[in-house]
Amino acid sequence: MTFLFASDLDQTLIYSKRSMGKQAVESDLREVERYEGNPQSFMTATGQRMLHELAEELCFLPVTTRTQSQYERVTGIYKGDAAPKFAVISNGAVILEDGEPIKEWSDHIRKQCVSKKTIVEELMPKIDQHFSEEWVLRVREADGWFVYLIIDREKFPSEKLAFYTKTFREIGWSMSLQGRKLYFMPESITKAGAMEYVKERIGADYVVAAGDSLLDLDLLESADLGLLAAHGEAVRSRIPVSAHIETTEKRGIEAGEEILFRVQQEILQHK
Ligand SMILES: [Mg+2]
Structure with a gap:
């Protein structure tokens, strides 16, 4: 076995x-x-x-x-x-x-991400639109596949997470918060x-x-x-x-x- x-x-x-x-x-x-x-x-x-x-x-x-x-x-x-x-x-x-x-x-x-338009270039403007807040310390791109923010957990508004999750899911991105990292992952x-x-x-x-x-x-x-x-x-x-x-x-x-x-x-x- x-x-x-x-x-x-x-x-x-x-x-x-x-x-x-x-x-x-x-x-x-x-x-x-x-x-x-x-x-x-x-x-x-x-x-x-x-x-x-x-x-x-x-x-x-x-x-x-x-x-x-x-x-x-x-x-x-x-x-x-x-x-x-x-x-x-x-x-x-x-x-x-x-x-x-x-x-x-x-x-x-890569083909799946391109066909669903869940590529980093499409995501970045949306990130800029929603996350200009002071709790975003850095924006990181992982080898062109996905994006994560390094955040200040003390200042992060946890009550907004459900809203962000819904907003980004609608355009094909899953979110995950792990420690100081907030991930945006293409569904593919x-x-x-x-x-x-x-x-x-x-x-x-x-x-x-x-x-x-x-x-x-x-x-x-x-x-x-x-x-x-x-x-x-x-x-x-x-x-x-x-x-x-x-x-x-x-x-x-x-x-x-x-x-x-x-x-x-x-x-x-x-x-
Ligand atoms: Mg883990």
Whole structure:
């Protein structure tokens, strides 16, 4: 049986100091990402060991909204130089195979975005129109696929989020608020679509998916078992989910560990 574990990274498996929660014990942390010389993301020692062990028994597929350069910094999710064969990055717009983007996949996604007019050039004027406020610190474009704003959470008017979400959905963009980042994602770019492509390529029979944000929900819905981190945006939004999706009991970096325990159990059951 070929088992696929398709998992989001940030705030699902790996955590920054800001997102890990106060219960995290310093001596139990393992650095998994370094940025500009500083440790940036962590797992617990147990979590990291479990993930490294799991990778020998199943196909571990990182599924992240990170761009290629952001993803390539996360070297602690695998042992030594045994990077996963496939990785879904840029929220599904790009699939890496042995570290190289699969061109036919991204060409296919690009065509869909162009035909639906959900391209960055069309979005920018709308962003300018709605978001000139003081809480927008920076506007970032992710390799030409989507846009995110770095915002000041203290000043951000949360009560307007539902209005923004509706406004942008009407022109084909999904929104997601994760920490200090407010994402605008074309509807054609999904984690589920890219996961299905990899599932087909490796001939997987069973998929466990894990995530925390609204951008992860389609991935979890299309899996056989979905694991949702209790602290995340998806749980907070109270969107109804299917019965095969479970929410963790723990929060923060410990939820990451709980997810990996659950995957381990699931493998044992299906062996
Ligand atoms: Mg996440």
